[in-house]
Amino acid sequence: MELNPVNQITYHRGDLTKIPLDGKNAIIAHVCNNIGKWGVGFTAALDLRWPTCGIAFKDWAKWGEEDGVIYQLGNNQIVPVGPRTYVINMVAQDGVYHREKNRHPLSYDFLEICLNKLARTALQLEANINMPMIGIGYGRGKWPLIEPMIEEILVKPGHIVNVVALST
Numbered sequence: 001m002e003l004n005p006v007n008q009i010t011y012h013r014g015d016l017t018k019i020p021l022d023g024k025n026a027i028i029a030h031v032c033n034n035i036g037k038w039g040v041g042f043t044a045a046l047d048l049r050w051p052t053c054g055i056a057f058k059d060w061a062k063w064g065e066e067d068g069v070i071y072q073l074g075n076n077q078i079v080p081v082g083p084r085t086y087v088i089n090m091v092a093q094d095g096v097y098h099r100e101k102n103r104h105p106l107s108y109d110f111l112e113i114c115l116n117k118l119a120r121t122a123l124q125l126e127a128n129i130n131m132p133m134i135g136i137g138y139g140r141g142k143w144p145l146i147e148p149m150i151e152e153i154l155v156k157p158g159h160i161v162n163v164v165a166l167s168t
Contacts, residue, residue, distance in 0.1 A: 009150060009161050016042070016132055016164040017049035025127035028081075029088040029118050031134045033105065034073050036061030037096050041137045050081040057089050074113040078121060086125060090114035093139045106139030111146065115153040128160040 016028060030042050038054045039047060046053040056079045060066045069075050077089040092111035111134075122129050134150075135141035154161050 007155060007158075009147070009155055009163050012162055012164045013166070014164055015045070015166070016130060017045050019130050019162070019164065025084045025086070025125050027086050027088050027118070027122055027125065027127045027129050029090060029129055029131045029134065031092045031106065031111065031114075031139050032057060032077075032089045033093040033096050033138075034071070034091050035095055036071075042132050046087060050079075050087065052081060053079050053087050053089070060089075073107060073110040076114055076117045076121065084127075086121075086127065088118055088121065090118065090134070092135065096138060104140045106135040106141035108141070108145060108149070111135060111141070112149055112153070115149060119154055119157065119159060122154075122159050128162065129154060130162045130164060133163055133165060 019026060019028070030046075032038070032043070036058060038057050043054065056066075057077060060071045060077050064071050066077060069077065071091065073091050073094060075091050077091075079087045079089065081087050090111070092107055092114045093105045094107050094110075095105045118129065133143055133146075135146050136143050150161060
């Protein structure tokens with residue numbers, strides 16, 4: 001694994017599904033829900049670029065297990081989408097946003113568990129980590145709470161982390 005020389009998150013604007021690999025393995029990590037819903041927010045962009053991501057996630061949700069990993073909060077699914085590119089579906093959202101029933105579906109506790117698993121996967125794959133601003137869209141999380149978790153769990157140990165926001 002190439003260590004992060006600046007020991008901080010690097011922020012970019014652009015299309016996360018079209019990141020340059022620069023000859024390195026790349027992980028694209030994002031937050032998913034625990035009820036099998038897919039196709040809005042960042043997952044819509046994933047579906048356009050790599051339809052296998054949505055198929056794999058929905059199958060995992062439908063069957064409840066894949067390669068010994070149970071579909072539940074706190075678990076990650078690894079979906080290879082290219083020779084050096086992997087999408088990591090992190091199940092850290094309890095249900096989906098509803099303004100009356102579920103105002104804050106993101107679970108910070110389960111996100112922390114998923115990020116720790118992501119760190120181990122990145123080491124195994126010798127991969128850089130790329131992500132949108134996870135948890136703040138349909139998860140309704142707060143970036144000032146999420147960013148320090150990413151810094152502590154991923155950046156501080158030396159992982160290269162790129163956060164990509166859509167160009168406006």
